[in-house]
């Protein structure tokens with residue numbers, strides 16, 4: 423067995439670097455048939471350190487090929503989070519006939535005796551992201567007020583025909599615009615007194631989505647990650663707003679007056695979306711870092727530390743008059759499925775017996791049940807270990823209970839039960855549970871409620887089971903697929 427395969431906690435279908443530390447996804451861009459995934463990387467250590475951009479790319483969002491370091495620190499500072507775009511019209515003048523990639527990142531500079539300074543910089547690549555040149559005119563955007571001034575996400579705003587940048591500024595976001603990615607003009611600031619402020623704002627994103635696919639009901643979605651603060655057990659997490667955006671200002675909808683979380687679990691952070699997905703595809707695709715700043719540097723690890731979530735598709739949906747942001751695993755993941763079990767109308771006992779006969783560590787479990795019933799799947803069971811994924815009908819919640827999931831001693835707040843509120847449709851609850859060697863991601867009610875959690879079970883803890891409140895409980899359907907991504911022949 424190769425060293426890579428032997429590592430207990432390396433996911434079989436989740437991206438992790440071959441070696442060393444990884445945090446946020448960066449520079450997500452689709453170009454020339456490849457989904458690029460750059461990421462915050464410390465190639466010299468197993469904990470956060472001087473930040474580089476690592477690089478991987480995929481043709482199908484399932485298999486990832488890792489390349490060398492894309493951007494490395496220099497005498498001006500280290501490379502924090504940011505985005506990448508295709509400069510189709512050569513607005514920058516960096517390219518000739520063929521379009522190329524431009525990365526917009528934060529340079530973090532720490533000089534002795536002075537506070538750190540964060541500025542925004544450009545780098546460009548004419549060889550599909552394999553090699554990069556830092557722009558000689560860097561930085562392109564600086565500020566003398568904000569200590570935290572980072573994580574630029576840039577997109578082409580069709581209506582005003584110019585670039586827009588959304589940037590985290592302390593505990594708000596600022597919006598800038600530019601004709602050429604080099605000269606930036608301040609547009610507006612958003613967030614004061616709105617949303618959750620128990621931590622620094624980081625890694626924002628802003629994009630339009632059609633509610634229920636109806637272009638006449640397009641809203642803008644703003645994602646904002648909020649950093650860890652010891653006062654809150656949840657640690658770092660992601661909130662979202664919906665509203666209007668005219669190229670200058672974001673005006674929130676009434677629904678956005680209350681805080682809305684993207685994920686009820688503890689391990690989905692710094693998620694942002696891919697740029698330049700072709701219009702004929704039209705999806706809004708995201709990926710997030712599957713960890714939490716509360717304990718990210720302490721998780722059990724061997725050779726590498728850090729994983730991404732499964733790639734997800736976002737959708738805005740009207741559920742009983744409330745517009746919510748749903749997340750669904752990308753359909754490409756279905757290609758990695760190897761069917762193991764399919765049951766229709768199984769009683770609790772039948773389903774329990776079929777599940778108890780299985781031993782799996784990396785799989786997708788898909789189940790449907792009538793709304794109003796409480797039931798729970800146990801995954802990664804073995805010895806005294808189990809991770810419980812269930813529906814609590816009384817509380818109308820889906821939950822992941824990782825109190826007995828495996829290693830937890832590395833942080834006193836790791837153990838716990840994490841929930842997301844359910845809004846069932848059509849009297850049914852559907853669950854898609856993605857289990858891997860060190861994670862559980864639960865998508866309930868077609869992605870309306872999501873819980874993403876790391877777990878650290880023993881490699882031998884591969885059992886499954888089902889529990890339900892009543893003897894007469896039946897599942898409408900149950901399928902289990904081993905997730906065994908094989909490279910295309």
Ligand code: FRU
Pocket residue numbers: 445446462473502503528572573624625692
């Ligand atoms: C979010 C973050 C960003 C920053 C990067 C540094 O996890 O703190 O705000 O750019 O990580 O690695």
